[in-house]
Amino acid sequence: MLRVGLTGGLASGKSFIAHVLEDAGCHVIRADELGHEVLQPGAEAYAAAVAEFGQGILNEDGSIDRRRLAALVFDHPDRLAVLNNIVHPAVFRRQDELIRAAEEQDPSGIVIVEAAIMYETGSHTRYQKMIVAVCSEEQQIQRAMKRDDADRESVMARLRRQLPLAEKASRADFVIDTSGTKEETTRQTLEVYRQLRSLAG
Secondary structure, three states: OEEEEEEOOOOOOHHHHHHHHHHHOOEEEEHHHHHHHHOOOOOOOHHHHHHHHOHHHEOOOOOEOHHHHHHHHOOOHHHHHHHHHHHHHHHHHHHHHHHHHHHHHOOOOEEEEEOOOHHHHOHHHHOOEEEEEEOOHHHHHHHHHHHHOOOHHHHHHHHHOOOOHHHHHHOOOEEEEOOOOHHHHHHHHHHHHHHHHHHHO
16 A cells, blocks of 8 residues: 655645545545544543643533643744644544554555644654645645635744745655636646556556
8 A cells, every 4th residue: 555645834824735636546644633532531632632731621521621731832842843743643543543454444445544744743754755845835725715714914923833835845756736617736736646546457
């Protein structure tokens, strides 16, 4: 099975590309969804996160308020590193389980793992090929403001914590430019899929 990482930056079009690849027949694993799952009550990272960051991050029903948790680590790289050390190992274990299951089902298939911060965490080394979604910074800002109902300043602050898209693109095996129409992005994505399909055999 060919293992492929799909990354980019904030609101760079990763999710759209992932949907196109999934429709084409790839097995898609969304790391962000796994990150949510491992922080659910009773899941692998829940108890450690509550012990580290306190009862103040909890909703009335005992679930973790992700916005409150994010606010505690956003401007504190040391605290963010602690949170990542709690969450990432659990996410990677779930990823590996899903990849193994996909491989048993479809040995010559393609598995795509979509995640926002692969180069930043070094997890890009887990994959045989890397795809990076790119667009202009202004498009990232406008998309993120609309999607997340966020102000420009908070979006800019999030962007500053990620590697520039140009640097990620320079390290990628495939670059998909999402700055045009959805049809154009789809065309590029399917061309990448054809190349991956030939590599996967």
